[in-house]
Structures are given as C-alpha cells and as structure tokens.
Amino acid sequence: MKINVGFSVLMGFLIGIITSYFFGRKTILRKYIQLLEKANFQAKKIIKNAEKEGESIKKKKMLQAKEKFIELKSIHEKDINLRERKIIDTENKTREKENRLSKEIEIYFKRNNRLEIQIHDYENKYKILKKKQEEFRNLHVKKIELLEKISNYSSEEAKNELIEILKNEAKTKAQSYIQSIIEESHLTAKMEAKKIVIQAIQRIGTEQAMENAVSVFNIESDDVKGRIIGREGRNIRALEKATGVEIIVDDTPEAILLSCFNPIRREVARLSLHKLIIDGRIHPARIEEIVEKTEKQIEEEIIEIGKKNIIDLGIHGIHPELIRMVGRMKYRSSYGQNLLQHSREVAHLSGILASELGLNAKLAKRAGFLHDIGKVPESESELPHAVLGMQWAEKYGENIEVCNAIGSHHDEIEMKVLISPIVQISDSISGARPGARRNSFESYSKRLKNLEDIALSFNGVNKAFAIQAGRELRVLVESDKIDDKKAFQLSCEITEKIKNEMTYPGQIKVTVIRETRAVQIAR
Incomplete structure (x- = not known):
C-alpha cells in the first residue's frame, strides 16, 4: 500500500512537471511570437524610413548632379564660344592675308610685265645704239682713210706729230707760268717773311720769357763797367763772342744785365765776369782763356750735380749722357720753377703714390725723375719735350715702362703702363701747388x-x-x-x-x- 502510494505520488509529480513544461513552453512560444511580430513591425518601419531617406537622398543627388551638369555645360559652352571666336578671327586674318597676298601678287605680276616691257624696250634701244656705233666707226674709218689720202700721212705719224706740237706748246706755257710765279715770289717774299716773323713773335714773346732769359750781375762800383766795355768796346765784344750772351751795360746802378735764352751760357758768362773782375786783367785773350776754363768747370759741375741727385734719390744704372742732362736741369726753369727741383719733387711723389698702390716704387721714381729731360736739349728741336725725352730714354737703354711714362705725361702718346698716370699726376701736383711756379x-x-x-x-x-x-x-x-x-x-x-x-x-x-x-x- 505504501509502495502504491509512493508510486502514485511520483507519477503525479512527473505529470505535474510535464504539464507545467508544456504550459511554460506555450507561454514562451507566445512571448516569442509576440517578440517576432514586434521585430517584424519595427523592421518594416525601419525599411520604410530607410526607403524614404533613400528617396530624399536620391532626389538631392539628382538635383546636385543636374546643377553640376548645368554648370559644366555652361563652362563647356563658353569654351566652345571662345574657340569659335578664335577660329573666326583666324579665318578673318587668313582671309585678309590671302587678299593682301593676292593683291601683292597682282602688283608683282604687273611690275614684272612692266619690267619685261622695259627690258624689251632697252634691248631694242641697245640694238639700235649698237647699229649706230657700227655706223659711226665705219664713218670714222672712212674719214681717216680720206684724210690719209689727202695729207699723205698715216694716222700714227699724224698722232706723233700732234703730240710733239702739244708738248712744245705746254713747255713754253709752263716756262712762262713758272717765270711769272718766280717774279711774283721775289716781290712778295720779303713781305711774307716779315709776316711770318711777326706772327712768331706775337705767339712766343711773353712777359715770362723776359724774366727767364735775363740774369743780373751785381758789381761794386760803376767804374768796373768801363773796364768790361774796354777800348772801343773790344772787351765786351770778345766776351759776347766767347759766351754767346748779350751783355747789356746801361745806366742801371751797380748792375749789368746778361741776356740769353740758354741758362747755361748765362751762368758761364756770370762766372767768367766774376773771375775777370777778381783777377783784374780784362782783355780779349784773357777773356777767351777764362771762358774756356769756366765752360769746363760748368761741365764738370753739371755731371757732379747729376750724380749727386741720382745718389740722393737711390736711382742706379743711368747712362752717363742722361746724368749730364739731369745736371743741366739745374740751369733750366719752367714758369719760374727750377726744373731739377721740380723733377726731384715728381720723383718723390711718384715713388710714394706707387708704393701706396702696391706698384714698383723704384721704377716710378726713376720715370718721375727723368720725365722732363726733353726740356734741356743742346740744339733746338720741333718735337714736344715729352716725345723728345722718350726718344732719348729709348736711345740710352731705359726700361720700356719708363719710356712710356716720359712720353705720355702730357698725353702726346697713349698710356700703356700703370706708372704713366702716376707720373702725370705727380707732375700736375708739383706744378700746381701754390707758390711753385712764378706768375705775375x-x-x-x-x-x-x-x-x-x-x-x-x-x-x-x-x-x-x-x-x-x-x-x-x-x-x-x-x-x-x-x-x-x-x-x-x-x-x-x-x-x-x-x-x-x-x-x-x-x-x-x-x-x-x-x-x-x-x-x-x-x-
């Protein structure tokens, strides 16, 4: 009984479990179905919303595409219009060129036709001229033959005889013409010579020339003047002849004037007069002896002066003849400025400028010292002193640069070396400084x-x-x-x-x- 009761309880429990399972499953299925329905409803709603948004987006994109299309179309139309205009312009230009070329071709053909006509005319005229020339030659030959028959002379004989006649006539006319020119020149030669001399005096005669050409010799008393003049002027004539200096003895108290353009001759005359007055014996023989000794003394002094100045400046290897010219500079002045002193200044300035510029200072100093040697010639020359000095420097073996600097310091020749403008500048500085040159x-x-x-x-x-x-x-x-x-x-x-x-x-x-x-x- 107890077993049956337990069994029945167990069965009842199982049946309850089974029934509850089925009932729970139904509720679960019902809930699941409800959830599915909700999900379907929401999905349909989302799909509808998506479709609506898609339609709106599609419409917007369509509108944007249409606007872009319209914009691109307008741009494309503008490009096409521009191209069409360019094409039209090029067509118009080509038409104008074609018209112009066609006109030019027409003008060219017209000109060619005219030229052809002119050439044809010229050819005809040339043929006619040739015929005329042939006729003229034939007539000339016939005339010559007729003249030869009449005169019994051949053409060559007649030509030679005519030439001889013309030669004789020309000779007589030329002789008469030459004779008339000679007679006229004899009449006008003196007048023309006077004119030339007057013009030369007008151009050269200056106040400064008188100051540079006269030396004053001071004497203690006017009694010495009579002894210098001598009996009937023999002493003064002998002195002028020996020295080549004009001695002016006038009323100037205690002074005698020595006039000469050559300063060395003036110095010789001055020293000779000084020696004669100290010696007291003044007569022609003694004058000649004293002048000769003085000339030798001056020559030796010139060489010593040249050597001393060259040593002072540190210049070496100068030709003895150039040394003598340097010494002669002591007795030469330019615008009242002593030439030797001027040359020394130019040498110093040239050396300083060259050393400042990094050039050869010794070479510049040498060129500056020799730049005016052309001013002391022993005989007169028509050449400018710069060119004459350059020629002397070349003759006595000076450097090419030194020669160029000497010749170009007044722009007579082209400057080819760097020391040439330095010498020119130094010359200007020395001559232009205040007080260097004397002028009234x-x-x-x-x-x-x-x-x-x-x-x-x-x-x-x-x-x-x-x-x-x-x-x-x-x-x-x-x-x-x-x-x-x-x-x-x-x-x-x-x-x-x-x-x-x-x-x-x-x-x-x-x-x-x-x-x-x-x-x-x-x-």
Missing part, C-alpha cells in the same frame, strides 16, 4: 677772372669758379633752365670759347654742375 699776380688774377667771365656770359649759368690755379673751371647752372643734355652742350660751348678767346699753358678742365633740391620745413 695781375696776369694770374686777370686770367682767372676772364675764365669766370666767359662762363658767366652764357644763359642759365648761376655761378662760376676758376680753381686749381686756373686749370679747372667749375660752372653751377640753374636746374630749371638747363637740363642734362643742355649741360653737356654748355660744357662744349664754354670749352670752345676758351680755346678761341684765351691763351693759356697746358689744359683747362670745364665741369658743369647741375643739381635739383626739394626743401620742405616741418613745423
């Missing part, structure tokens, strides 16, 4: 004033200043009246007027200065 103050100031007056005579010139001892003229012009082109033209005109109206040594540099100023004041 009146003539100097007058020349400067004339320079300034010439510049001020032109329109537009505001101020003019003569500087560098009259070697440069600076002209200030008004900028509103004179432009840059007129400034250059004005400098040329002033230079030309100075050349025509003034006499001056060396060269004058004309500088025209034009400036524009803008001034404002801040207050």
Whole structure:
C-alpha cells in the first residue's frame, strides 16, 4: 500500500512537471511570437524610413548632379564660344592675308610685265645704239682713210706729230707760268717773311720769357763797367763772342744785365765776369782763356750735380749722357720753377703714390725723375719735350715702362703702363701747388677772372669758379633752365670759347654742375 502510494505520488509529480513544461513552453512560444511580430513591425518601419531617406537622398543627388551638369555645360559652352571666336578671327586674318597676298601678287605680276616691257624696250634701244656705233666707226674709218689720202700721212705719224706740237706748246706755257710765279715770289717774299716773323713773335714773346732769359750781375762800383766795355768796346765784344750772351751795360746802378735764352751760357758768362773782375786783367785773350776754363768747370759741375741727385734719390744704372742732362736741369726753369727741383719733387711723389698702390716704387721714381729731360736739349728741336725725352730714354737703354711714362705725361702718346698716370699726376701736383711756379699776380688774377667771365656770359649759368690755379673751371647752372643734355652742350660751348678767346699753358678742365633740391620745413 505504501509502495502504491509512493508510486502514485511520483507519477503525479512527473505529470505535474510535464504539464507545467508544456504550459511554460506555450507561454514562451507566445512571448516569442509576440517578440517576432514586434521585430517584424519595427523592421518594416525601419525599411520604410530607410526607403524614404533613400528617396530624399536620391532626389538631392539628382538635383546636385543636374546643377553640376548645368554648370559644366555652361563652362563647356563658353569654351566652345571662345574657340569659335578664335577660329573666326583666324579665318578673318587668313582671309585678309590671302587678299593682301593676292593683291601683292597682282602688283608683282604687273611690275614684272612692266619690267619685261622695259627690258624689251632697252634691248631694242641697245640694238639700235649698237647699229649706230657700227655706223659711226665705219664713218670714222672712212674719214681717216680720206684724210690719209689727202695729207699723205698715216694716222700714227699724224698722232706723233700732234703730240710733239702739244708738248712744245705746254713747255713754253709752263716756262712762262713758272717765270711769272718766280717774279711774283721775289716781290712778295720779303713781305711774307716779315709776316711770318711777326706772327712768331706775337705767339712766343711773353712777359715770362723776359724774366727767364735775363740774369743780373751785381758789381761794386760803376767804374768796373768801363773796364768790361774796354777800348772801343773790344772787351765786351770778345766776351759776347766767347759766351754767346748779350751783355747789356746801361745806366742801371751797380748792375749789368746778361741776356740769353740758354741758362747755361748765362751762368758761364756770370762766372767768367766774376773771375775777370777778381783777377783784374780784362782783355780779349784773357777773356777767351777764362771762358774756356769756366765752360769746363760748368761741365764738370753739371755731371757732379747729376750724380749727386741720382745718389740722393737711390736711382742706379743711368747712362752717363742722361746724368749730364739731369745736371743741366739745374740751369733750366719752367714758369719760374727750377726744373731739377721740380723733377726731384715728381720723383718723390711718384715713388710714394706707387708704393701706396702696391706698384714698383723704384721704377716710378726713376720715370718721375727723368720725365722732363726733353726740356734741356743742346740744339733746338720741333718735337714736344715729352716725345723728345722718350726718344732719348729709348736711345740710352731705359726700361720700356719708363719710356712710356716720359712720353705720355702730357698725353702726346697713349698710356700703356700703370706708372704713366702716376707720373702725370705727380707732375700736375708739383706744378700746381701754390707758390711753385712764378706768375705775375695781375696776369694770374686777370686770367682767372676772364675764365669766370666767359662762363658767366652764357644763359642759365648761376655761378662760376676758376680753381686749381686756373686749370679747372667749375660752372653751377640753374636746374630749371638747363637740363642734362643742355649741360653737356654748355660744357662744349664754354670749352670752345676758351680755346678761341684765351691763351693759356697746358689744359683747362670745364665741369658743369647741375643739381635739383626739394626743401620742405616741418613745423
């Protein structure tokens, strides 16, 4: 009984479990079905929303695509229009060129036709001319044959006889013409010679020449003048003949003038007179003896002076003849400036400038010292002193650079070496410094004033200043009246007027200065 009860309980429990399982499954299935339905509903809703959004996006993209298409289409149409215009323009240009070429071709053919016609005419004319020439030759031959028959002369004989006749006539006419020229030249020769001499005197005779050509010999008393003159002037004549110096004995108290363009001769005459007066024996024989001794003494002194100056400057290897010329510089002056002292200054300046520029200072000093040796010739020469000095330097074996510097220091020849402008600059510095060269103050100031007056005579010139001892003229012009082109033209005109109206040594540099100023004041 107990077993049956337990069994029945167990069975009941199992049945309960089974029933509860089935009931629970139904509820689960029901819930699952409900969830599926909800999910389907939501999925359908999402799909609908997605379809709506897709449609809206599609519409937007379609609109954007249409807008882009329209934009690209307009750009494309513009490009096409531009290309069409270019094509039309090129077509028009080609048409114009075709028309022009067709016209030119027509003109060319017309000209060719004209030329052909002209050539044809010329050919016809040339043929006619040839025929005429042939006819003329035939007539000429016939005339010659007829003349030969009449005169019994061949053409060659007649030609030779005619030539002889013409020669004789020409000779007689030439002789008469030459005779008339000779007679006329005899009549006018003296007059022309006087004119030439007067012109030479006018060009050369200056106040400075008198100052440089006269030396004053001082004496203790005027009684010595009679002894120097001698009986009937024999002593003074002998002295002038021996020295080549004109001795002027006038009323000037305690002074005798020695006049000669050669300074060495003047020095010989001065020393000879000094020795004769000390000696007391003044007669022609003694004069000749003293002058001869003095000339030898001066010659030795010249060589010693040359050697001393060359040693002082540290220059070596100079030819003895050039040393003698250097010594002669002591007795030569240029514008009142002693030539030897001037050459020493130029040598020092050239050496300093060359060393500052890193050039050969010894070579520059040598060229500067020898640059004016052409001013002391023993005989007169027509060559400029720079060219003459260069020729002497070449003759006595000087360096090519030194020769070029000597020859080009006044721009007579082209400068080919660097020391040439250095020597030229040093020469200008030595000659242009205040007090170096003697000029009378009146003539100097007058020349400067004339320079300034010439510049001020032109329109537009505001101020003019003569500087560098009259070697440069600076002209200030008004900028509103004179432009840059007129400034250059004005400098040329002033230079030309100075050349025509003034006499001056060396060269004058004309500088025209034009400036524009803008001034404002801040207050």
